[in-house]
Amino acid sequence: MNGRFIRLGETGRKTVAIRVDGKDVEALAGDTLLVAMLCSVDHVRQSEFGNEVRAGFCLMGACQDCWVWTAEGERLRACTTVVSEGLQIVTTQAEAQWANL
Amino acid sequence: MGQPVTGQPRVVIVGAGPAGVRCAQTLLAAGISPIVIDESRRDGGQIYRRQPENFGRPYAKLYGTEAARAEDLHTTFERLRPKIDYRPNTLAWNVAERKLHLVHEGHASALPYDALILCPGATDRLMPVKGWQFAGTYSLGASQIALKSQAVSIGRKVVFMGSGPLLYLVANQYVQAGAQVAAVLDTSKFAQRLRALPKLLARPDVLKKGAALVSSLKKAGVSVVNGIEPLEIVGTDADGVQGVTYRDASGREQRIVCDAVALGYHLRPETQLADLARCAFRFDEPTRQWLPQIDELGRSSQAGVYLAGDGVRVLGADGAELAGRLAAYAALSDLGHTIDASTLDELKRQQQKMDRFRLGLVEAFPWPAAQAARLSDDTVVCRCEGITVGELRRVTRDEGACEANRAKAFSRVGMGRCQGRYCGHAAAEIIADAAGVPVEMVGRLRGQAPVKPLSIATVEEVE
Numbered sequence: 001m002n003g004r005f006i007r008l009g010e011t012g013r014k015t016v017a018i019r020v021d022g023k024d025v026e027a028l029a030g031d032t033l034l035v036a037m038l039c040s041v042d043h044v045r046q047s048e049f050g051n052e053v054r055a056g057f058c059l060m061g062a063c064q065d066c067w068v069w070t071a072e073g074e075r076l077r078a079c080t081t082v083v084s085e086g087l088q089i090v091t092t093q094a095e096a097q098w099a100n101l
Numbered sequence: 102m103g104q105p106v107t108g109q110p111r112v113v114i115v116g117a118g119p120a121g122v123r124c125a126q127t128l129l130a131a132g133i134s135p136i137v138i139d140e141s142r143r144d145g146g147q148i149y150r151r152q153p154e155n156f157g158r159p160y161a162k163l164y165g166t167e168a169a170r171a172e173d174l175h176t177t178f179e180r181l182r183p184k185i186d187y188r189p190n191t192l193a194w195n196v197a198e199r200k201l202h203l204v205h206e207g208h209a210s211a212l213p214y215d216a217l218i219l220c221p222g223a224t225d226r227l228m229p230v231k232g233w234q235f236a237g238t239y240s241l242g243a244s245q246i247a248l249k250s251q252a253v254s255i256g257r258k259v260v261f262m263g264s265g266p267l268l269y270l271v272a273n274q275y276v277q278a279g280a281q282v283a284a285v286l287d288t289s290k291f292a293q294r295l296r297a298l299p300k301l302l303a304r305p306d307v308l309k310k311g312a313a314l315v316s317s318l319k320k321a322g323v324s325v326v327n328g329i330e331p332l333e334i335v336g337t338d339a340d341g342v343q344g345v346t347y348r349d350a351s352g353r354e355q356r357i358v359c360d361a362v363a364l365g366y367h368l369r370p371e372t373q374l375a376d377l378a379r380c381a382f383r384f385d386e387p388t389r390q391w392l393p394q395i396d397e398l399g400r401s402s403q404a405g406v407y408l409a410g411d412g413v414r415v416l417g418a419d420g421a422e423l424a425g426r427l428a429a430y431a432a433l434s435d436l437g438h439t440i441d442a443s444t445l446d447e448l449k450r451q452q453q454k455m456d457r458f459r460l461g462l463v464e465a466f467p468w469p470a471a472q473a474a475r476l477s478d479d480t481v482v483c484r485c486e487g488i489t490v491g492e493l494r495r496v497t498r499d500e501g502a503c504e505a506n507r508a509k510a511f512s513r514v515g516m517g518r519c520q521g522r523y524c525g526h527a528a529a530e531i532i533a534d535a536a537g538v539p540v541e542m543v544g545r546l547r548g549q550a551p552v553k554p555l556s557i558a559t560v561e562e563v564e
Contacts, residue, residue, distance in 0.1 A: 030153035049487035055236035059243035
């Protein structure tokens, strides 16, 4: 599957280039990060508690199902983040955060 | 901007939806400039959510029959903006000792208040169904936000399942926008809607709009089925939703192919801040949930704390606008202002109609409490942490956890990142059924600060 969301209008906006897990994704100015991702891929993360992939749920910042991370390790809620040129996203949390004791 | 005029009481409003905007407008007209805290980037709340500035769809296309109301709310707020202290992108995450705790772009601060008016709105009310953890299942509200604020459909072929007026509204908006709607599956029965008619006639114009929504769906060839019981959202871990199975009113199992499901049973108020402000709650029998107690103007049990809009009682956008005005008058009156009695009486009279209509909707599209008992043990109840109905039943029966917070401590249902927003009401029904007690005895999940997760990098500012 390519994307999960289907654009139904407002497609004349200028494009914004972002990268998700090292792959180029073309977004449109004004897209939320969740919409930009789900127009190209079918999920945004892997559940930590089950085997299933996740693609957000509430789209209003309440369920926290769409957390992703920037390349620098900052956590973003994809449904309330607006895309910006050059944004680099990883869909798995960096393991380096856990000390290896 | 930023500092209140010396000697003026500091009135803080949380939320810039219909209730918050009308509240701010009423306060300003009485000479008080409020601080308006809003988590969103733009005003309007959810139902009148604004599209990004570079989108071009006109009001009529975005808000349909409510276009004039939406536009009026937005232009009202634009006029207020220069005269108030408006703080978008700001989360109110705690209330303690007459201070509202905020976080804005990673910086936390505490805001003392003389009066606090909470208009935090509502989220979808959910009953789990087996498979609802699969990617491609969204809340009904989410499906509307996708279209309204981003011009996308949540899938190629969408099933709308649940109950409530929003089911028909959003399905229609999808059809009109050119999306493919596979079916509208409503758990309520047509007979329940007939019985609710006397109450629904409190707002005949809204009733008429609702009926028009159903007939326009049917005209568009969309299959609309009443009296169903959801059985399963069929899918795979890797690819997500592939279909829906349900039992129809005659007891036959049916299957529909789709790649997205919009699921919801009307709305539930965001009551966490009221709870943290120590407002008293009461059990609302018709909707089977605990709600903050308010007087007819919106005063809570705590002096100086007022509650308005869908965040205290789901009356919809029109009722929220009225509630915002009423709460502003309550605060003004308590701050020593004289309020015109006839204005208040007229608003209260209108609000009583809204409440009668609310009760009609509850009867017409009831919360499917009885489904909880029939959910299979392997159904996920907590989407955050993948905890099953069986595990919740086990702690209830074997460990005697018959109270919501105790069951949460034992099972972790309600402890995940959504903080019980999407599992809490269903969990209460599951516990009540397993323990054999009325749902009000299960109680409610206590609001916990922060009401949404904060980043560990948040920096505290000292005022």
